[in-house]
Amino acid sequence: MRARTTPRRATTIGAVLAATAALGAPVAAAAGPPAAPPVRVGVGQADITPPTGSPLGGWVRADRLGRGVHTRLMAKAIVLERGGTKVALVSVDLFAAVGGLVKEVADRTADRGFTERNVVVSASHTHAGPSGFANFSTLNTVAPSPATIGNPSSFVEFLDPKPTDRRLYTFLAQRIALALRQADRDLGPARVGWGSATLPDVTKNRSIEAHLADHGQILARGQGRPELDPDGVLHTIDPDVDVLRVDRLVRRSTPCTRQGRRTRCRRTVAVPIGGWLMFANHGTVNPSSYQFYNQDHHGPATRVFEREVRRRGKVPAARAVVGVYGNGNEGDQSAGLDEQGPEHAEEVGRAEAAAMLRAWSAAGRSMTTRPALDLRWTRVCFCGQDSSAGPTSAQPIPGLPFLTGSEEGRGPLFDLTGIPLEDQRSPVEDGFAGHGHKIAVPASSTDSYPNGAPLFTVRVRDRIIASLPGEPTVETGRRVRQRILDAIGGAGVRRVIVAGLTNEFFQYFVTPEEYARQHYEGGSQIYGTNASVLLTDALVALARNLTGRGEAPQPYDFDPRNGVVADGEPYPTGATDGRMLAQPPDGRRGGQTVPFSWQGGPGGYDKPLDTAFLTVERRVAGRWRTVSDDRWIDLRWQVDDAGRHRGEWLVPRGADAGTHRIRITANGYALTTSPFTLVR
Template sequence: MHSFLIRHGVLVLALLLALAGCGHRGSRGGQPDAGQAVGQGGQGLGGTCAGQQSFLIGSGVYDITGPAAEVGMLGYVELEQQTAGIHQRLRSRAFVIASPCNGKRVVFVSADLGMLFQGVKQQVVKRLRDTYGGLYSDDNVLLSATHTHSGPGGYSHYALYNLSTFGFVPRNFDVIVEGIYQSIVRAHEHLGPGRITLAAGDLLDASLNRSPEAYRLNPPEERARYAYDTDKRMTLLRFTKDSGVEVGLIDWFAVHATSMGMQYRYISGDNKGYASYLFEKAKGTRYDATGDTFVAAFAQSNEGDVTPNIHGGEDGGGEDDFESTELSGRKQYARAVSLYESAITPLTGGVDYRHVYVKMDGVTVSPAFTGGPEGHTCPAAIGISMLAGAEDGPGVGHEGATCAAMHDVWSAFTCTTTTTSCQAEKPIVLEMGAMKPYPWSPEVLPLQLVTVGNVALVAVPFELTTMAGRRLRETVRARLAPAGVTEVVIAGLSNAYSGYIATREEYAKQEYEGASTHFGPWTLAALQQEFDGLARALREGTSVPPGPKPRDLHELQNHLRPGVLFDDKPLWGRFGDVFVDARESYARGETVRVTFWGGHPKNDPHVQGTFLRVQRRRGLFWDDVAYDWDWETKYTWRRGYCLPTLACSHAIIEWAIPRDAEPGTYRIVHEGDWKSGWDGRVRPYKGASRSFTVK
């Protein structure tokens, strides 16, 4: 989260208003599922699965686009950044991978979301359990977020992450849960025999370390092992059924989805969403298909200190946010294409996994992982430098405020009154565990380790910096390499969310990433210790205790759905009428812009649908050529004032005519919904522009 909390002097007000509901600490207990049973002998790594190259694979994609107007966006936490339309729809992309040799399976999901919150995971697993019994559980379902900063928020059960929306937004939460669930159902229903092949290679000139001074505090001998101060390695899995059907790909590359800046108000998957769109468009993906269709997941890794804005600050090299996003997304897409075409190395082995819940504010870390005396994690707190934001989204003040180098009176005051010895250099601005009956942010968090053949996925509910990710990968690799694991991938922002993790050395600098490391300076060491145990158990085929059960706060949230009071229009018109029409003709490269009298998009988010269609006439019929998820279109909602109620809306539809558009006769269609002030019913409407020619 960038420019965290709130700018412009309203921090205290925002903190107070963000408090929503109350909760209780959940009971402890639970049993491991079959995937964690003792005596499996590490079959996912060897044993009966040794040398096996056959899997059951299936993919699915589903819409998770929430309210497209007047909902705070999640990521930068800028109060003025409210959704005001759609540039790209958000998608959940799911893969189910099953191993015939040991009967185990795993779900991997990459969702176009800012974060993947614990409440979402709990509800998705509950839905899967209701549908499939014990086939899917916390243990073998891995949900991750791409970390786009351009989606609607309000879908966490913890107040810290609902600041931009001043509380919980039920409609957005429900759309996200339903969409992730449906993507998994589609992947499950399309399981078939197939192969998974691997390719990896560097992608240069697409990422920059935004905290290089903190990175340089890591030991010189450690830094010398790496050519760059960010991870340039892209890792890609290609899924192909034995029938020859191309199922899709999962691509991991560490870079923030912050090409779109903090003033941007359109819903967008940012650079990773655009890369997915390009690959799926090239493969002819049908988002409304119920059968097999190609799914391209551009997933997140250890991007904590990695920006796509390679020219510094918020500059991605383009003339505006759209061009910067296009540049970054195309780089990722182009490299993924080359890796996809060269992915011939088969994954061998089976599927296995281990999962544990850890109370992250109470871990004792052995000297083997601290490199010195015994360490301890701390009650969660954020530092002053978190308010400063990162270079992608600057906030209030400056990064680097530490108790060793107090920059101002406020720093001195907080170091004297609130900083604990456990949090060391961090001047605390908010102790999140102090809020009762439940804290601002979760402290019982899921850690998950998955192996698919010789590839290990390390699923963490954090944003790890470059070096933190490298250390964690090496910890897991050391345990699993003797069993045949050749590739270790950090799956960041997975299954829950609780801030950043910096190395101990980076933490001392208290840049944005260190100040956002909730559980203190030994958090990374604690994570290495816990994953070392998971890797050992997976290798030896032994179980791990499930750990403390996290809270389930779903029933305690406010599920009232106030939505829109009603919609209005001019007395002489109808919903869907054109306010500003298209011209009679356009040339390729020009932009068509049509404004309609419409309804509020909160009435219906049009999941798996569209708010616009660009149509070309063929004889007596109109064929769709573009929708609201296409890169060349934009759907904008704007308050359109009219008497006597001032409850009117304008829907502005734009189509940037592609340079290769087929000449002919076109029109713009807008589809929406309006709510009656008399009976409260929501009714659909449709409107069309005049026809126009493209020359």
């Protein structure tokens, strides 16, 4: 792709807009011919929560299933368009945004001008979404449960995983494409700006000895401490929060004074519609034993962010406000090492939302209608070629640590042995070319992994987003950022932001020093010691081309769909009738739960998409008023094979006392509980 826009100083109208910091304040238009068309922005979202019963993606365990729903899984999109350049920034609440699925989504929206070369899809990496939708079978792997681990046939399935679940694959493609279409149809005049904040006390580095190897400290597992980092404890994590704020410009009637008389005038007003949100934090705050589909900490973070933006901006109810939260260089970053569970996930998410709102407010002080907007894309082959640090491998091989999982949730083999298979190396170097001292785990076939890695550099105003198709560690991300900044020599770019888990999933990307230690992350870098360096080299070349300083690498010819066709049948819509089984009790209060149950159909098919399944109402002055619904964070439900649903309202602390009820609105039936009383 050739550049279509060039960095330039804001025009007079841009300067006026930048000065409009107050939300909802009129935006004055100044005279003067524009040098380039203003930016247009649109937002969209769609519910991607599937029926229940899938293994939870990310935990790789057959005994961890999505038996119900806590927070809905979502696809959210921001589309930016300026001067013929269009780019979509999308997030999906899945453990991975696999390349074939992204290609399918782009193909389904080709009539709107999208291809896999301008759609940037980042996975939140929640470990509480479905699995089984990957185009390459290894990512559909689930480990045998402790109950079946003694059965040899269970390992046959582990090493030769099931093919793609085409029904689920088709459902996800349709729903993600819907979010993208909504955002593109929503395009309109806008202003954008960047803001940053720090969040230093939420995450920790879960592989501290591997990180310390980057500083030349070689320590056995369990001997490392963050304080040993010569650059300080904060250097072991990535505390940066980056927000791309987007506001819609609309014509609105507002009070004004003309010739000394109060009247109403038509003025352009900035209405906030959301932001692209970036922070590095693993989606493992909820443990694998919490068998509800949920967004993990991302759910509270985005919902609190969106609700507060709507409140501060006095945004009308009909206008969508969207927080598009992917993930950064989170490979070794976790908020789930010391504490786990839904309460902690909410606590973490609220802390993230507060930092994101600080960054969003900072962005409001420097908004423009005419940002630099451009992007470059390529696809790199893992074909055994040399990187700037040495050779890579053409043979994808997981290592021994993959078998027992990460610190937040070990696998069933660890359940039996109690031994994590980390920090173990082969005495023979390069028994497999390019893999150093890795102890290999046999796979059914090498073609069960992709070998074409898509990469983006996207410039928006004075920042570059650099993507990686997997989970980079904090130091990997730091090196990507520094090498790009060094290579482009300024060029008006103040900051590089690494977006991980984007447009494909190659598991982990670590530094060569971390790879040598063979912790879980290093053992899960499948293309050898220098795989991350090879991709960094390509990102540097893309960034140089983006800023007019060199040629972009030619893309490797590769079809990420791997023969998978999105031809799955639609899911059924569930039962046509239901009945209450147990009514909510009286006398509960804030901080407690209100249980209830009802008979419907099995499989989670009763749940509607995009609209409320469960709604809490409170009686006020003789009328029922909505308090909450299951698109927020305080309702959850699960269903068994006989269709018996058990629901819970997690009553917020400080909830108003009074008479309440819960409505159940399924695809095929509607129920209402008996009224119940909350006390103070």
